[in-house]
Amino acid sequence: MSELLSSFGLGGVVTPERVFGLFRAVLTLGVGLFLARLLSLGIGKAAEARFGRQRAVLIRRFSYYLLFALVVATALQQLGFHLGVLLGAAGVLTVAVGFASQTSASNLISGLFLIIERPFSVGDVITVEGVTGEVLSIDLLSVKLRTFDNLYVRMPNESVIKSKVTNFTHFPIRRADLEIGVAYKEDLARVEEILRATADANPLCLDEPEPLFIFRGFGASAVEMQFSVWSKRENFLDMRNSMWREIKVAFDAEGIEIPFPHVSLYAGTATTPIPVRVEK
Amino acid sequence: MSGTWWGEFRVEEGVTRYWQVGPLRLWATRQPEEWQLATESTADNLANEVAAAVEPPTQPGPDARTARFGFRSSPKAIRLAPATADRPVVVKAASPFFIPAGEELSLFVSTALWLQVRVDGSTDLLYETPFHRPSDTWFGSSTREGELCYAAKIAIRHRLESVPRRPHRAISVVRIRNRAATQLELERLKLPSPVLSLYGCEDGSIWTESVTLERREEGENAMVTLGRGAPRAADNARKIAGPRQHVEPGILSRTFGGLFGRTGARNHERVAE
Numbered sequence: 001m002s003e004l005l006s007s008f009g010l011g012g013v014v015t016p017e018r019v020f021g022l023f024r025a026v027l028t029l030g031v032g033l034f035l036a037r038l039l040s041l042g043i044g045k046a047a048e049a050r051f052g053r054q055r056a057v058l059i060r061r062f063s064y065y066l067l068f069a070l071v072v073a074t075a076l077q078q079l080g081f082h083l084g085v086l087l088g089a090a091g092v093l094t095v096a097v098g099f100a101s102q103t104s105a106s107n108l109i110s111g112l113f114l115i116i117e118r119p120f121s122v123g124d125v126i127t128v129e130g131v132t133g134e135v136l137s138i139d140l141l142s143v144k145l146r147t148f149d150n151l152y153v154r155m156p157n158e159s160v161i162k163s164k165v166t167n168f169t170h171f172p173i174r175r176a177d178l179e180i181g182v183a184y185k186e187d188l189a190r191v192e193e194i195l196r197a198t199a200d201a202n203p204l205c206l207d208e209p210e211p212l213f214i215f216r217g218f219g220a221s222a223v224e225m226q227f228s229v230w231s232k233r234e235n236f237l238d239m240r241n242s243m244w245r246e247i248k249v250a251f252d253a254e255g256i257e258i259p260f261p262h263v264s265l266y267a268g269t270a271t272t273p274i275p276v277r278v279e280k
Numbered sequence: 281m282s283g284t285w286w287g288e289f290r291v292e293e294g295v296t297r298y299w300q301v302g303p304l305r306l307w308a309t310r311q312p313e314e315w316q317l318a319t320e321s322t323a324d325n326l327a328n329e330v331a332a333a334v335e336p337p338t339q340p341g342p343d344a345r346t347a348r349f350g351f352r353s354s355p356k357a358i359r360l361a362p363a364t365a366d367r368p369v370v371v372k373a374a375s376p377f378f379i380p381a382g383e384e385l386s387l388f389v390s391t392a393l394w395l396q397v398r399v400d401g402s403t404d405l406l407y408e409t410p411f412h413r414p415s416d417t418w419f420g421s422s423t424r425e426g427e428l429c430y431a432a433k434i435a436i437r438h439r440l441e442s443v444p445r446r447p448h449r450a451i452s453v454v455r456i457r458n459r460a461a462t463q464l465e466l467e468r469l470k471l472p473s474p475v476l477s478l479y480g481c482e483d484g485s486i487w488t489e490s491v492t493l494e495r496r497e498e499g500e501n502a503m504v505t506l507g508r509g510a511p512r513a514a515d516n517a518r519k520i521a522g523p524r525q526h527v528e529p530g531i532l533s534r535t536f537g538g539l540f541g542r543t544g545a546r547n548h549e550r551v552a553e
Contacts, residue, residue, distance in 0.1 A: 205415070
């Protein structure tokens with residue numbers, strides 16, 4: 001074989017040892033990657049049982065990359081590279097990459113903390129930085145949300161960690177605060193009675209915790225009050241809609257007036273009457 | 281209240297049979313390959329009437345719920361039976377009631393029932409609906425954890441005679457034993473309806489087995505034990521429905537409920553609102 005290689009003028013560069021080494025390296029790479037994949041899948045499966053799907057995916061990826069790095073390092077050794085030199089180069093590269101990828105690193109670390117802290121999980125409904133939606137996934141660098149008008153929003157983990165997150169699906173029951181105003185002439189005790197009776201008649205409105213009646217004060221147009229009612233979280237919208245409807249019906253039936261501000265129209269600076277034309 | 285409404289009823293093809301049990305009206309029509317059901321519930325939970333007719337006196341209104349079931353050949357008979365609520369029921373005391381340490385007594389509660397419809401030849405449930413949809417309520421020490429239950433509109437009664445007899449409600453005898461060293465303030469109790477069976481009497485009254493709540497220590501937990509068979513107060517009762525869920529006898533659970541009692545989220549609300 002050396003004659004064949006010499007005839008191509010590669011006698012010095014490509015020696016049988018080197019070819020052998022290349023062959024071994026390729027073999028190591030091939031077998032190693034295959035084993036790395038198998039092992040990481042196995043670790044992933046074991047982690048799923050223990051840590052849940054989200055974390056298991058991360059653990060599987062992390063272990064695969066670790067094994068991948070080991071396999072490549074071994075393959076490179078087969079080729080004759082010295083690992084020390086490699087690590088030195090890697091060190092310099094890391095610093096350079098680190099400076100360049102500060103945001104991504106921050107997102108990565110934030111992601112890890114999110115997974116550990118668990119303020120919300122996949123499937124929860126959250127509001128973060130003004131965006132409300134269902135959590136589709138919590139990934140390495142970002143959280144993916146689906147808004148209720150079916151838009152896809154990518155929230156960097158960094159901003160999730162830094163800002164206030166409201167989780168709508170953490171607690172099982174929720175309170176609806178209904179702001180109501182009634183005319184000054186109304187008997188407030190009677191109004192409270194009517195509101196409580198309406199809540200009582202509504203099956204979605206929880207008996208306990210009891211509805212809360214709060215008198216807010218004497219407003220500009222009306223006497224202002226707040227009537228807070230609880231419902232099972234899933235029934236929140238239905239309960240609130242039905243309560244508003246039923247309160248209006250009850251007020252109309254009892255003759256309770258809900259005032260609203262009126263606007264006076266003036267026709268320009270001169271106060272002449274606004275012309276009206278009657279058509280038959 | 282007059283007589284039992286549950287049982288098996290044979291219906292000819294093309295015929296609509298009608299029942300009224302308390303606030304609920306049911307129309308059942310048999311066709312060659314179909315059964316059609318319609319139910320309508322009035323808001324009047326105190327309605328007492330029981331009626332059954334082969335010719336419906338009225339037709340279902342626009343708010344009636346309807347359901348149609350297809351069969352290769354529609355079964356000849358329909359079976360009506362009551363069922364307990366599918367969640368525990370919270371019953372409140374009308375006024376503050378205390379049971380001193382070491383004392384025991386019996387109380388009586390009336391809880392909502394569901395109507396279950398099955399067809400001849402099958403034990404599968406075809407259709408079910410409450411006679412009157414009870415109100416949801418939360419039973420727990422805080423708004424963060426607890427259980428969603430139904431609220432019984434009829435308060436705890438201290439004498440059996442004062443329990444209203446209704447064809448669409450079940451009567452339960454609850455024996456409370458306070459074995460703890462302190463007095464028990466009974467504001468409300470949670471009846472584990474899904475694990476109770478139903479027994480019917482000839483006069484149309486429906487009973488569950490008796491329930492014993494034994495408070496052994498400070499706090500709101502009690503050992504719940506169920507009686508075997510119909511309670512003594514039910515004359516000649518026959519079992520007409522089994523429990524929705526089977527559970528081990530003697531369950532320790534939060535039963536009395538100091539829901540937002542002297543401590544709890546309620547006080548926080550009062551401070552900050």
